[in-house]
Amino acid sequence: MKLPLGYQYGSTYARIRKVKKDDLALIVSDTPAAAAAVFTSNRVKAAPVVLAQKNLKASKGKVKAILINAGNANCATRTGDEVARITCEAAAQALSVDPNLILPTSTGVIGVELDPSKITRSLPGLVKKLSPGKFQQVAEAIMTTDLVPKTATAEVSLSQGSIHIAGMTKGSGMIQPLMATTLGFLMTDAAIAPARLRPLLKQAADASFNRMSVDGDTSTNDTLALLANGASGLKLSAKDEPVFLDALTYVAQELAAQIARDGEGAQKLITIQVLGARTDDDATRIARTIANSPLVKTAIAGSDPNWGRILSAAGNSGVAFDPRQVDIALQGMLVCEGGLAANFSEKELKKRLDAKDCAIEFHIRGKGKGHARFWTCDFTEGYIRINASYRT
Amino acid sequence: MKLPLGYQYGSTYARIRKVKKDDLALIVSDTPAAAAAVFTSNRVKAAPVVLAQKNLKASKGKVKAILINAGNANCATRTGDEVARITCEAAAQALSVDPNLILPTSTGVIGVELDPSKITRSLPGLVKKLSPGKFQQVAEAIMTTDLVPKTATAEVSLSQGSIHIAGMTKGSGMIQPLMATTLGFLMTDAAIAPARLRPLLKQAADASFNRMSVDGDTSTNDTLALLANGASGLKLSAKDEPVFLDALTYVAQELAAQIARDGEGAQKLITIQVLGARTDDDATRIARTIANSPLVKTAIAGSDPNWGRILSAAGNSGVAFDPRQVDIALQGMLVCEGGLAANFSEKELKKRLDAKDCAIEFHIRGKGKGHARFWTCDFTEGYIRINASYRT
Numbered sequence: 007m008k009l010p011l012g013y014q015y016g017s018t019y020a021r022i023r024k025v026k027k028d029d030l031a032l033i034v035s036d037t038p039a040a041a042a043a044v045f046t047s048n049r050v051k052a053a054p055v056v057l058a059q060k061n062l063k064a065s066k067g068k069v070k071a072i073l074i075n076a077g078n079a080n081c082a083t084r085t086g087d088e089v090a091r092i093t094c095e096a097a098a099q100a101l102s103v104d105p106n107l108i109l110p111t112s113t114g115v116i117g118v119e120l121d122p123s124k125i126t127r128s129l130p131g132l133v134k135k136l137s138p139g140k141f142q143q144v145a146e147a148i149m150t151t152d153l154v155p156k157t158a159t160a161e162v163s164l165s166q167g168s169i170h171i172a173g174m175t176k177g178s179g180m181i182q183p184l185m186a187t188t189l190g191f192l193m194t195d196a197a198i199a200p201a202r203l204r205p206l207l208k209q210a211a212d213a214s215f216n217r218m219s220v221d222g223d224t225s226t227n228d229t230l231a232l233l234a235n236g237a238s239g240l241k242l243s244a245k246d247e248p249v250f251l252d253a254l255t256y257v258a259q260e261l262a263a264q265i266a267r268d269g270e271g272a273q274k275l276i277t278i279q280v281l282g283a284r285t286d287d288d289a290t291r292i293a294r295t296i297a298n299s300p301l302v303k304t305a306i307a308g309s310d311p312n313w314g315r316i317l318s319a320a321g322n323s324g325v326a327f328d329p330r331q332v333d334i335a336l337q338g339m340l341v342c343e344g345g346l347a348a349n350f351s352e353k354e355l356k357k358r359l360d361a362k363d364c365a366i367e368f369h370i371r372g373k374g375k376g377h378a379r380f381w382t383c384d385f386t387e388g389y390i391r392i393n394a395s396y397r398t
Numbered sequence: 399m400k401l402p403l404g405y406q407y408g409s410t411y412a413r414i415r416k417v418k419k420d421d422l423a424l425i426v427s428d429t430p431a432a433a434a435a436v437f438t439s440n441r442v443k444a445a446p447v448v449l450a451q452k453n454l455k456a457s458k459g460k461v462k463a464i465l466i467n468a469g470n471a472n473c474a475t476r477t478g479d480e481v482a483r484i485t486c487e488a489a490a491q492a493l494s495v496d497p498n499l500i501l502p503t504s505t506g507v508i509g510v511e512l513d514p515s516k517i518t519r520s521l522p523g524l525v526k527k528l529s530p531g532k533f534q535q536v537a538e539a540i541m542t543t544d545l546v547p548k549t550a551t552a553e554v555s556l557s558q559g560s561i562h563i564a565g566m567t568k569g570s571g572m573i574q575p576l577m578a579t580t581l582g583f584l585m586t587d588a589a590i591a592p593a594r595l596r597p598l599l600k601q602a603a604d605a606s607f608n609r610m611s612v613d614g615d616t617s618t619n620d621t622l623a624l625l626a627n628g629a630s631g632l633k634l635s636a637k638d639e640p641v642f643l644d645a646l647t648y649v650a651q652e653l654a655a656q657i658a659r660d661g662e663g664a665q666k667l668i669t670i671q672v673l674g675a676r677t678d679d680d681a682t683r684i685a686r687t688i689a690n691s692p693l694v695k696t697a698i699a700g701s702d703p704n705w706g707r708i709l710s711a712a713g714n715s716g717v718a719f720d721p722r723q724v725d726i727a728l729q730g731m732l733v734c735e736g737g738l739a740a741n742f743s744e745k746e747l748k749k750r751l752d753a754k755d756c757a758i759e760f761h762i763r764g765k766g767k768g769h770a771r772f773w774t775c776d777f778t779e780g781y782i783r784i785n786a787s788y789r790t
Contacts, residue, residue: 047714048710048713048714049712049713049714049715049717049718049719049721050709050710050712050713050721050737079706081706081710082706082709082721082734082737082738082739083738083739084738084739115704115706116704116706116707116709116710117705117706117709117734117738117739118739119739221692221693222614222690222691222692223691223692223693223707223710223711223714225710226710226713298614299614299615300613300614300615300692300781300785301613301615301785304781304782304785304786305785305786307782307786308785308786310786312507312508313509314471314473314474314507314508314509315508315615317442317474317508317509318440318442318473318508318615318616318617318618319615320441320442321440321441321442321616321618322439322440322441322615322616323441325441326441327441329441329442329474342474342509345442345474346474346475346476346509347474347475347476347509347510347511385782386782386786387779387782387783389692389696389782390696390699390777390778390779390781390782391779393692393693393696393697393700394696394697394699394700394702394778
């Protein structure tokens with residue numbers, strides 16, 4: 007895997023979380039990068055989300071560094087705004103740039119005061135240790151209840167040569183990104199006009215992070231950022247945009263699927279495909295309702311081909327459709343044909359459902375062209391165990 | 399407990415479910431009763447729901463008997479409509495009345511053909527065993543994954559004497575009634591004008607079954623029916639309506655709370671009170687989003703006072719509010735004050751959260767008069783165990 011040129015990474019243990027595991031990280035562009043970001047749609051927004059939006063505006067879409075801490079969301083706290091400001095200023099000072107070039111992000115528990123000195127005193131040492139090779143180390147430092155780090159890369163051949171995209175993300179619970187994800191960072195060494203960056207990110211996010219759910223809870227801290235520093239020396243032309251968007255979407259979808267696969271307590275990645283709806287929006291609503299149904303998710307956990315729950319969940323999506331026109335396939339086997347039980351081998355299907363990847367296809371017969379792909383995971387006792395005592 | 403006059407009950411084992419436990423029941427009014435019912439809002443409606451709506455219309459709101467089977471939802475099956483029709487005709491014949499005076503209801507697994515002969519051959523014997531005292535026996539026969547039967551009664555003193563209300567319901571999973579409940583039956587011996595029956599039932603349902611959720615899944619079979627046979631000889635006057643509605647709502651709320659308490663795997667009944675919203679609708683939306691958040695429900699399961707999840711869930715409800723104006727109390731202890739952590743004894747609160755009843759109060763400061771009470775349950779490993787293998 008070849009990383010984009012012109013970025014350095016670093017992480018350290020700042021004692022924000024109790025367990026000794028890096029919890030503070032920086033992603034730094036050698037020169038300020040053109041940047042775009044999408045944020046949570048939750049009405050309750052964490053302090054770093056509010057400041058990140060302000061900084062992006064003040065810097066006219068430029069970012070020198072992304073400052074990340076895990077272990078504390080810096081949300082719903084007395085000192086949140088001040089902590090976000092102080093830590094951005096400290097990062098800016100350590101990097102000798104303007105504070106509005108810092109994009110602050112936090113993830114972890116909500117409602118617990120975050121001591122800014124833990125971060126400010128760690129920053130000078132962290133900046134000294136920055137290096138282009140510590141990409142993976144940062145992907146590990148931003149994990150909370152994640153079991154594995156989540157990264158993806160792509161190389162894009164443009165007319166004049168190759169540029170690179172790399173992304174990392176984290177998250178395992180409180181996952182139903184509606185504007186972006188819990189935390190996701192996409193870096194490229196292409197030079198991209200700032201005005202084009204946001205629409206490209208928005209399109210990639212809508213086809214990836216915004217079509218994924220672990221538990222239907224949208225976090226207060228969701229941030230997905232895209233940096234383009236131009237270090238490859240190649241500028242993205244209008245002609246190159248589609249191939250770049252494809253690669254960006256691929257990286258974003260890889261990351262989104264990795265989050266679902268690593269959902270809290272999850273044993274299986276579930277990919278839901280809805281076809282034949284009136285519009286893509288209708289298809290997404292049906293897919294999201296199936297993905298968030300605890301009954302569907304527990305059935306998959308138990309390798310139980312209980313397609314009635316899938317049909318019932320779809321019926322609750324608010325989308326109008328005729329149940330008699332619905333075919334449902336599980337692991338490629340038709341289980342429901344025209345709204346009724348199909349003739350399938352339950353024994354064979356149960357065996358197929360024991361796989362780590364589960365495919366649900368929901369097809370409405372007729373002329374509808376609306377479709378959606380959506381990622382989620384099964385719902386196991388592990389989710390309960392993790393979440394009955396996450397905080398205390 | 400005194401039951402309404404003029405009703406008879408009975409149940410039997412018709413071999414619809416594998417376990418030997420009564421699965422077929424009748425609630426019969428001595429004379430055809432005025433009746434109203436509300437049904438599921440799920441786009442996928444079971445055959446008995448469709449026929450029940452048709453029969454109620456054809457009979458101009460009269461019901462002689464409610465026919466209930468557990469163990470099979472008679473939904474998404476090839477023969478569903480025919481099975482509903484044949485079994486209603488058999489019940490009508492056994493009771494010597496018109497078939498459209500039968501209100502059919504089914505609950506159980508979706509997508510499995512129901513053999514009507516199991517019901518038709520059991521009906522003559524069942525009718526012979528009807529008696530006014532078998533109310534509790536029917537409440538037990540309609541259970542599926544329920545651990546306990548659910549009943550409630552009330553006596554209402556009208557100007558001319560006393561009338562009675564009795565109700566029973568069932569349900570434990572796939573519970574988020576949006577028009578009615580999974581199955582609920584309310585009987586009264588008052589005489590009530592048919593035109594008034596539906597608005598009274600609608601109001602009682604909106605304040606009870608429609609404000610309750612176990613897992614956010616709305617079933618395909620939800621039916622809540624109210625029968626008024628006038629056997630008390632007392633006619634409900636306009637002046638008596640408010641006191642009757644209070645009693646009816648009380649019975650319906652008792653039943654709804656019993657469903658939440660007996661939610662699949664549940665250890666605790668959670669009562670959510672939202673105050674200070676702009677409208678009752680806004681308050682209900684906030685309450686429903688909190689009630690359906692797996693993160694809130696698992697925190698309560700673990701007696702974890704993680705109020706940040708409650709605030710975050712409310713932020714996802716789609717209702718606009720200022721987080722800095724929010725106070726949250728758990729078990730009567732203030733945990734969040736103006737959107738920030740309040741000063742409370744975590745040790746004391748954890749102890750209080752170990753109780754079987756949990757109260758969440760979400761208060762938006764200001765002039766808003768919107769409020770809602772909502773019932774749900776905690777989310778435990780038991781839910782997963784039950785639902786990972788319900789069907790097979």
